[in-house]
Amino acid sequence: MNNNGYIISLDIGTSKVRVIIGEINGGTINIVGVGTAESQGIKKGAIVDIDETVKSIREAVEQAERMVDVTIRHVIVGISGNHIHLQASQGVVAVSSENREISDDDIERVMKAAQVIAVPPEREIIDVVPVQFIVDGHGEINDPRGMMGVRLEMDGTIITGAKTVIHNLVRCIERAGLSIAGMYLMPLASSEIALMKDEKNLGVVLVDIGAGSTTVAVFEMxxxxxxxxxxxxxxxxxxxxxxxxxxTTEEAKQIQLQNGCALLEEASDDEVFQVKRIGSDVEKEFSQVELASVIEPRAAEIFNLVEDELHLLGYDTTIPNGFVLTGGVANIPGLLELARMELQAPVRVAIPDYIGVRDPAYTTGVGLIKYASKYYMNRMPQQQEVKPSQPKNTRKQNAAPKAQKEQGEQGGVMRKVRDWFSEFI
Structure with a gap:
């Protein structure tokens, strides 16, 4: 991929499917296109209806394509869920070059060596994340390329997921006429946007509150x-x-977006709104205070469950840099103050600092682009620019057969994705 190439992220959430087109120019990311569609076929972050999910993906893709003259064929995808497991691993190789200079090939081999572990047949290796490299016994090295040495070691974290979940996700994307250029763990991608380097080093909890689920991710060192x-x-x-x-649920969603407040103390009696009630043609008036009395207990419960989950993971709320909130729910006024009260810790909200996506709901989508550009830029395939004479709908007719042909040449999509993940640039 050249410096003016595109990286397209696909974030399949419970309420929305988001497609973001990022233009990489000289190492800088510019968001040039965004497509959003109502998410159908997803419950609590899991695919429950493939056909409905495919429709949502296509709608979001087409909307993004209309903003930029590019035919989207390859996307990077986020994956999460309690089926994901983290496992410590280590790889050791001898430096191959005659002059003992560590190269990309040596890093690739040590990454592959770290993946030689016993994995149950129902699970698949998604990624390996380096924690540190060790050159001839000297550790805490982030990037050993160019260093001299004889023995290269890597301490890392192997990320595995359930094959069934991964295959269903891949199938939805294939049926939407797309191919997968990369698949990343969502908390890792989000952390590229949401967290600062010092926060990751000293200790921080990233809390991504989506529509159907809340992800709690702890970063240290x-x-x-x-x-x-x-x-x-x-x-x-x-x-x-x-x-x-x-x-109705739809009306409740609009009320939450337009009039919601998560903290009773900050709600206003003067802000009122009309609600069309089920079983009646007469609208009833409510105040923001009445609405906050409904929202606050549930929001407080979410933070209490986050605290309980931290204890189960072996941590507590005294983690040095506290909590960082992101996800669409973080937009609710008063939620930040409520989080500080409930967690009794420093809390802030992370918002992507890019035009067109300055919203916590876009953190994962933008994070996927930044993560891919940072670690896997050289492995990203080119998107195809739209020719003036080419109708846009030909992508729907031809993309899937072409994608299947490409995947057949690589030995199947799962093998392709797995092999691609094993390379860390």
Whole structure:
């Protein structure tokens, strides 16, 4: 991929499917296109209907394509869930060059050596994340390329996932006429945008509150050390509003976005809104204070569950740099202050600093682009520019057969993805 190439991320969430087109120019990321579609066929972050999920992906892709003259064929995808496991691993190789200078080939071999572990047949290796490199006994090296040595070691973390979940995700993307250029663990990708280097080194908890689930990820010594996914998120707040105000889920979602407040103390009696109630043609008036009395208990429960999960992972709220919130739910006014009260720790909200995506809901999508550009730039395939004479809908007709042909040549999509992940540039 050249300096003016594109990297396209695909974030399949419970409420939204987001496609973000990033242009890489001289190492700088510019967001040039965004496509968003209502997510269908997803519950609590898991695919429950492939056909509906494919429709949502296609809709988001087409919307992004209309913003930029590019036909999207290759995407990088985020993956998460409690089926993901982290496992410590180590690789050791001899430096191959005659002058004993460590090269990309040596790093590739030590990464592959670290993946030689026993993996149950129902699981698949997704990625290997280096913690440190060791050259002739000298450790804490982030990038050993160009160094001199005889023996190269790597301490890393192997990330594995359930084959069934991975294959269903791959199938949805293939049926949408796309091919996978890379698959990353969502907390790792989000951390590229949400967290600062010092926070990762000293210790911080990244809390991504989505519609269907909440991801809790702990970073220490510059790397991900533990993470878990809680089956609770913004949809639970929406359902509480729908029940409390006796309205439809769709109306409750709009009320939450437009009038929501997560802290009763900050809610206003003067801010009122009309609600169309189920079973009645008469609209009823409610105040923001009444709405906050519904939202605050559920939001507080989310943070209490986060704290409980931290204890199960072997941590507590005294972690040095506290908590960083992201995800669409982090937009609710008063949520930050409520988090500080409930967790009794420093808390901030992470927002991507790019035009067009300055919203916590886009953290994962932008993070995927930054993560790929940082570590895997040389392995990203080129997108195909649209020719004026080429109808846009030919992508739907021809992309899937072409993708299948390419995957057949590589020995199958899962092998292709696995082999691609094993290379760390």
């Amino acid at each position: 510059g790397t991900l050390t533990a993470f878990s996914v809680l089956p609770i998120g913004g949809d639970h707040i929406t359902n509480d509003i729908a029940i409390g105000l006796r309205t």
